[in-house]
Amino acid sequence: MAREIRQVTGMPLRRAWRLAPEALAAWPGRREWVHEGREASVRLVVDLERYLSNYAVRLALARTRYAERRRGRMPRRSRDPVAAAQAYGVDVSLLQESLTLSPEERLRRLEEAYEFFRTVQVVG
16 A cells, blocks of 8 residues: 555655555545645545455455466477376277287277177167
């Protein structure tokens, strides 16, 4: 709040720093805080509800949107899909075994599996 007072009024920061706690302490009882200068030539009015609401929004934004940045280089992503599948927890041993077979052997296995499923009867 001291910086806001300084920015708006041009008041020295030390003086604004002394006024800010007084303004914030008035909050539960009053919606506005009024400070009159010497000889009542200057009057400073702070809408406490608006200030505190704006402060709460900026604080929430700072807590959720602006995460701490990680230092250093970003880790490289694995370009090997098999390694990525293994890292995810997929058992790729059957895929690797099938890839060692020739296309004719894979087709023969597929036909055997098809014949097996044709002969199986559904119970239930």
